Amino acid sequence: MNYRFQNLLGAPYRGGNVVITKNNLLISPVGNRVSITDLVKFQTLTLPVQSSSDICRLAASPDGVFLLIVDGNRRCLLVNLHRQVVLHRISFKNAVKAVAFSPCGSRIAVAAGKLLQIWRAPGFKKEFFPFELIRTFADFDDKVTALKWSPDSKYILAGSKDLTARLFSVNKTGVVKTKPFLFLGHRDTVVGVFLGVDKMTNTVCRAYTVTRDCYMFSWELSGGDGKFDEMGGENSEPDSPGTPEREVETESGNGVSVKNKKRKGLDGNLEENGGKWRLLRKDGFGQAPAKLTACDYHGGLDMLVVGFSNGVFRLYQLPDFICIQVMSISRQKITTALFNEAGNWLTLGCAKLGQLLVWEWRSSTYVFKQQGHFFDANCVAYSADSQFLATGADDNKVKVWTVSSGFCFVTFSEHTNAVTALHFMATNQCLLSASLDGTVRAWDLVRYRNFRTFTSPSSKQFASLAADQSGEVICAGTLDSFEIFVWSMKTGRLLDVLSGHEGPVHGLMFSPTNAILASSSWDRTVRLWDVFEGKGAVETFPHTHDVLTLVYRPDGRQLACSTLDGQIHFWDPIDGLLMYTIEGRRDIASGRLMTDRRSAANSTSGKFFTTLCYSADGSYILAAGNSKFICMYDVADQVLLRRFQVTHNLSLDGVLDILNSKNMTRDGPLDLIDDDNSDTEEGVDKQTRANLGSGLPGSIGNAGRPSIRTKCLRIAPTGRSFTAATTEGVLVYSIDESIIFDPSDLDVEVTPEAVDAALSEDQPNKALILSLRLNEDALIKKCIFAVTPMDIPAVASSIPYKYLQRLIQAFANLLESCPHLEFILRWSQELCKAQGNSIKQNSKKLLPALKSLEQAIVRRHLDLADTCSSNEYKLQYLCSTSATK
Template sequence: MKSNFQFSNLCGTVYRQGNVVFTPDGNSVLSPVGNRVSVFDLVNNKSRTLPFENRKNIACIALSPDGQVLISIDQDGRALLVHFRKGTVLHHMNFQKPVSAVAFTPNGKYFAIGHGNHVQVWNTPSHLAREFAPFVLHREYTGHQDEVVSIHWSKTSRYFLTTSRDMTARLYTLDPLEGFKPKSFGGHRDMVVGAWFSEDEKTIYTVSRDGAVFTWNAKKTAAEDDSDVEMDILDLPSTSASAATVADHTVAYTRWGITTRHFFNQANTKVACATFHPQTSLLIVGFSTGVFGLWEMPDFTPVHTLSISNEKISSVAVSASGEWLAFGASKLGQLLVWEWQSESYVLKQQGHYFDMNTLAFSPDGQNVATGGEDGKVKLWNASSGFCFVTFPEHSASISAVEFAKQGQVLFSASLDGTVRAFDLVRYRNFRTFTTPTPVQFCSLAVDPSGDVVCAGSLDSFEIYMWSVQTGKLLDILSGHTAPVSGLSFSPTGNQLASSSWDRSVRLWGVFGRARESEPITVSSEATALAFHPDGKELVVATLDGQLSFVDVAEGEIKSVIEGRRDISGGRKNEDMMSAANNQASKYFNSVAWTADGSCVLAGGQSKYVVIYDRVEGVMVKKFQISENLSLDGTQEMLDSRKMTEAGNLDALDDAAADESDLEDRLDKSLPGAQKGDLSKRKYRREARTSCVRFSATGRSWAAASTEGLLIYTLDEGTSFDPFDLSLDLTPEAVLATLSQGDHLVALVMALRLNEAALLQRVYEAIPPGDVRLIARQLPPVYAPRLLRFIAEHAESTPHVEFDLVWTAAMLTSHGRLMRERKGEMAPVLRALHKSVMGFESSIAKLCDDNAFSLAYVISQNRRAEEVLNSQANDEVLY
């Protein structure tokens, strides 16, 4: 089995903190999620997460005007310069202090950062050449008395406006000008959120947090007692060069004054964020109550306002065309893109409010279901990364979710004492399973036929069985003396396995006369279990860090893998012992088999996920889910310089004390409340995985972690994996063979080179009439590779009939080989099945739409005929 899984995407979290940014073409939105950056493609309806990681949570990001360079700065002021299209890190930089704002010049040659109460302008490093000292400081600007909040450049890249918490805005020039002093814009009574130039750069707008909007224009006349008269301009020598300088830099030498003052007049509301679009003169403002509004300047004409969230809007951005607006709300993790002209949502996504507890792949591998502490069940599309439905029926934390193997049904178990069944066609909760006495469910299993669902309880230590068709309670299985931590049906459906904290595993004959069997004793409290795909073996995870493999027929433990050293890692800030001696992170809480049953995937209370080989009993690979130092458990050793008599300085909760808003500093949470409500958390979140699962195709696996739903895939698009190569086997030789009409030889050569673009070109050049002959003559060694390519091709291209013809020909010609090597071919066939099911769903939807349209046309025709007949009858009567 291949183990070169690479991080592919982060779902379940769409926005955490920082600022959201549009790409220059306006088709995508960049959103910081923890210490990563996710890109949401609004046109193709897909999302991807860039592969790099910052050291801590990202504070601000900026994208260059040409869309090539992305700069990402974390909470400590450590920056990464990233090649945006490739996702590779080019340079590292430490600004030595938290950075509050970053902005590129419109020409892309410089970028400015807010560095405390100073502003620094740096030369933009080249993304084409590797430089020894890439970051070169151009100038540092002073003048503000408090932290700089925002930076905005003029379209000529000569000037920039800064705003600060000292209730002023200031105008600076990129390069020194003769006789110029930075202009200060005062008069506001609260922090200035933003300042912008108009399109013609003859007007400046400033917005403060208390809801005041000031319009600044050039003063027409200056009185003798006017203290704003700038003597530096009057003292300039009257030479032609100085006159030309004043003419070229009108913005810098203008005497600015307030012409109008406007107010939003929103009761008990603060301005949280704002932006301005010069081409359309639209001012977009987000308020602390979750309302945003649009005003047309300079007349301050309200366009419309809308409430989009229950919490403060943290960030706002506008696309280059001014059509789309992006909003981020950090407290709820919401990301929204709004088209203001049509007043409709382009994108509306929200992750789980708190931790994600469990996940499950759909049988075709297209969708992923997740359950969280917020009591919501969400469905995510595995390819696009978007959530397309949310079920909010549960009133407590979700403990387990499972798909039915047949039919579009999803089951969920919760601590609220119910198991619910959801119809994935109509997206509704069609069945709710309850017990005679209230219990809390912590495990769930569905038999392969989808007729019986079982749930294990946390407090009564019993297993409850219901009929899905009738919703009636069929049986209660008793025998465990501790919470039932895991349930799993065998693939044949005739046995149910359960694990418990009473250090035992039990096998139940669900449909036979003898229900209970002798318990199988394991070494410690069992935390999870899973059936082998062939149903002959069980893997059980225990609290002492072991993976025990149980023979189902004999009821005995055949082998044990000791995984304590493999899973152990990461020390929390409040731990009094090192990670090597801490027992809390040395066990697995979730296990899953690979699609072919050769390996076991296991995750637990640490930052690692491990893959073990079943036959050899050795670790194949270990994955670290996060390197974010803002989370607990990512460091192996603590910094001794931060250890004081009061404890670790990182453990002190000083986030609320640093907030500037009074409502953010107030603590409204209950004493000891850590989760479950919208109170402010008083502790750092811990890097861990609560559930791991393999997809049915075996090409990817997912982990429900603290940061969201992490998806790892076998990305062969970037890896060169040839075999049977020779010196004369080149892309030019393949194309020459193809031009001569030797399609079979060209296909085999392309499969040997295994270059995706070349293989696609050869594949699509084969005439449909020759497909059956070529499939029959293809050597069997290339059949799995070609089938996998067909499955990938079917998902990404519109050649429906051509791919189906190839699929039928390959299955007809090589069916016997696939039956003999079904264990090896299972992932390939599942991927092929997934693509064919995608065809079926899209064509079925198209047929339904066409049938509806035809029925409507026919009904209208009949209606017209009836009207004509009635008119004819009336004429006959009269």
């Protein structure tokens, strides 16, 4: 039961901006969650923090400790990245288009609507109101769209949709009260603003403004000392062009009032300290009629990257505006572009395709390239050793992910319609997929190719898939003809067609112990078929409602199926008897949809399970459907053990149980009224987001609010994790290792002191058994390493059977992090020799632990193999050198 959320796969990016910290951590928003990718170790994780809706803005502190998250509901979270916890919260009054930490890390600039606000950055100290508003600039006539701090954190350049950019002073102890510098002449929204620094004097000498109509304006500060006086006027309006000469009172260092003369010309240039901002040049990017959608500037290299709505990005050397590279990553618009701190990597994102990549522009190579499913994942499947996870979706693609790193390493796109079912073969080298295009394909995971395709005599739509234990027979159920097709894996020839169902066959599975095939259909029956011996159904289990799915218990002695009335029926497949039933309508009940005319309690829609999955030992079962909950039931007692809430994202429909009546208008719910006529500047537009939630390409959703649902559940063969294919992506839950005290056989004499006493008396076998009874990881590890290599066989033979599973799991955990590889492998080998009969007799119960050990050994083997292959010639040289000496 001790599962917790671990990672989110299938969607590395869905809109908003991305951030790269100084230690090469790529932080990207995925719905209402945040994904962090280590570009050095090539691992990804998802923060357990959830925002109230889809995240639109991210900002990281210069030291990489704090992360600021702003969502579509204008709610802001300050997160400690190291501890992965929320420190402070605040809500802004207007939609936030840009947010940035100052280079000193003490202040935060927020573009909230037409206002530019400067806040004091909170720290680790507990405060009643940690966010303190320092200044508010209300000079803009439209939304602020871009921000950039000066290196000394005293000035900030901001661009707006009112076709202007302004340079503000943010030092609240300023003495000069003037209006901000105003940059005019733009003909479209200012997308990016940047400040260039003179490397000799380390002062700001240039400014760049990039507009949506594919133009860049270069501004130069000439004739002065490169420093600005303080500029005030929080509520002042900028003068119109042609303002005559005026006098501004300033205060000198000795407190004497002095009058300075300023002149503002027709072009908006403002003289200051003898210097003057002037328009140096105006350059076009030559991508019309495309729009410029993303840009970033690296001050150290003086380089600019720009991305366009047609998927093209360009790299320029400034200030000479020399184009270095022109590349295209897709045909969809680029929604984010970013340099890393060193400037050698470019991060580019395309929200509509869920694509995120890191490009090394000097060598023209990819450092990181990931793309999620365009639509929700329909099905998932674990490999036999739990190292790989396959996903299939309505975008006709099959992706295979490495569970430990969270990366997709291969994508198969030969299907021409939605992928509905997946199955890993026992060897881990073959993956099967069924699709609505009428084919079942076999994929080679060594050579990454489709080596066999199974088809029917006439075009069918396959909705379910199964393979026997030997891998010789492949079966697939159809939606339209209600038949089950049987093929030979070796020859690809159609062997048989099983007829008898009168509805779509949505559930199909072979028994783990024999060659009996079980199928479930909307005709309210579950049928058992003997594929090898005879034709026709061996036995039929009738139900009162449509049967949606079925699953075998790992030992093959129980069969569970869910029906349309919200019940889970458990059958004895050997005797053909109904064992018991679980009523799950109240447990699976979801929130209220925007289009519902009834409350969530009175609604009958969606109160049933569409996917089931047994645990590795068969003691509990997971069930989910068109709901925000995943239910875990105890099979023996038929009781609900726990409910996992998939998401708290209010951008999805069905999350709230009670809708807010103030959002109801005479035309219907306020969220369903689309009165936004402006262009979608970044992220996934409303129509696309609706299609993502509906699961049907081209379908029209309810104003961009997809409904939360879980389409597939799978538990890893190791039993340490399970995966759910949901509207939010592929969620991975794993066993929480932070549990403090969970003894298996506690007694008065079983204490940590007794373990230490046994070790001091040179009784390692007694100490190990006591530590296993206490079930403390630290004590078990201490006792394992206290055994000498010579005593391992004797200690291994003295371990009782009931502690074998815990000891094997301890070896699997040690292999993941312990450097003493040979010692742990020696332990595993001797334990298998000494306890071989016990392991063979109870292989079903020990299977999850054995799978975990196998997974750890294979992973270490692959790591060593890669290391050795990369250093093969160096090892040969060292060996030859030592031999000559």
